[in-house]
Amino acid sequence: MASVTAPIRVGLIGYGYAGKTFHAPLIRAVPALDLRLVASRDKAKVQADLPGMRVIADPGAVAASDSVDLVVIASPNDTHAPLARIALAAGKHVVIDKPFTLDLAEARSLVALARRHGRRLSVFHNRRWDSDFLSVRTAIADGVIGKVRHFESHFDRFRPGVRDRWREGAGPGSGIWYDLGPHLVDQALQLFGLPDRVTANLARLRKGALSDDWAHVVLDYPDVRVVLHASMVVAGGSPRFVVHGEGGSLVKQHLDGQEQQLLAGMAPGAPGWGQDSDGIAVHDGRGSVRRLPALAGDQRRFYQDVAHGISRGAVDHTPALEALQVMACIDAALTSARTGTTVALPLVPEERSASQFAEDDLASPHV
Known part of the structure; x- marks a missing residue:
């Protein structure tokens, strides 16, 4: 994949607590990123904080917009996977606010889609x-x-x-x-x-x-x-x-x-x-x-790493696999609580090794 010339154009989906408090300020604090577009039904709220910001009510339109390179999804949890599918299919890099998805099956489908399209997929694990x-x-x-x-x-x-x-x-x-x-x-x-x-x-x-x-x-x-x-x-x-x-x-x-x-x-x-x-x-x-x-x-480092990875051109899918591993633990805990049992992680060998996943993926051509 060709590198993206800075600044990387960003579209933010959602301007509730996460979008307003975390994503917008952190994105704007990274010089290599340029917040261009926000999906929200409350245009006045967005523009009160971000004067002149272009605001669109339809999140799907932001996910597929030709005016952005990176889509950040900070909308309700049940919309994460559907919006990420739109963005990845449109050739966008994607950041999803936690949790990654609703379950491990959805997470696997998004990781596979990101690999097919040769795009970076990350989850906002800012607490690192x-x-x-x-x-x-x-x-x-x-x-x-x-x-x-x-x-x-x-x-x-x-x-x-x-x-x-x-x-x-x-x-x-x-x-x-x-x-x-x-x-x-x-x-x-x-x-x-x-x-x-x-x-x-x-x-x-x-x-x-x-x-x-x-x-x-x-x-x-x-x-x-x-x-x-x-x-x-x-x-x-x-x-x-x-x-x-x-x-x-x-x-x-x-x-x-x-x-x-x-x-x-x-x-x-x-x-x-x-x-x-x-x-x-x-x-x-x-x-x-x-x-x-x-x-x-310094939570800016999350978006600094995202910007650096996109600018380099070669896609590292380690962040996506690490997010999938987190989702496997989230899923296992839900199963354990529901059944009253201790649960092993249902991961295949490839999913257990972030470094091996990245090496295998970078060794093969992206579609």
Whole structure:
């Protein structure tokens, strides 16, 4: 595939919470990307933030538009796969907000379509560039607590009242596991690779809840257990990360602050962007505790990587396969919660190796 001359023209589908808060500001903060077009039924809302922006009500028209090279899909979860099919068939590169799709079968079909058309397909796993995760990942890699045996990741919020929005409704793709589970799973896979088995418990704990608002999922590895937890009824007190190793324990108390910075109107890259004053507590097992400073986060790196990949010309399908692996874990957890069983990941050998997938694909011509 020929390289795309910068700036890469971008069409954004959806200007709800994700599109407005995350995608639009991060896209506009990357010089190699040029946000040209937004799909929204609320033109005034878009243009209040983005004066002069071209706004189209029909998301399918944006997905197939000749005026864009990259389509970013930040619409409700059940529209992800249909819109991505339109965009890929029209020869566009695609970024999909998490979750990738509603199930593994849809994810597989999109990966195959991206390969056939020789286009880059990525899922917005922006939390790889959060200060909390980067800090813990670096401490683990540096051997601060030796071999990890227990890893616990919480994404908890305090929203005791059920809100009238599709994410908390009864429709397909709703609920906390589809919403926050992809972040938790993707970070775990970045650290430990694919688990052998998944065991999950999903629940509706709030009065009037229409979809799961509590999730507790355990990933089994040969010599480590990973606990992923998300809840809407936690007012405080639960750490973001707890990691136990043979040489001690790590505790990272608070969540990365970039989302709050974006909500406050801070431009990505402005002074103070991604800074985190909440360091990591390191317990040595003998009663001593020391603190490591937190690294800065920078979610712009997601779109910087996307722009770099598209500009290079050769399509790396590793991001698509990594997203498919996350979807396999999401699917397995849903099956486990429904059946009360522990579930192995239903992946074929090719799908288990991101590097092999990329090498095989780049060795063959694209259609």
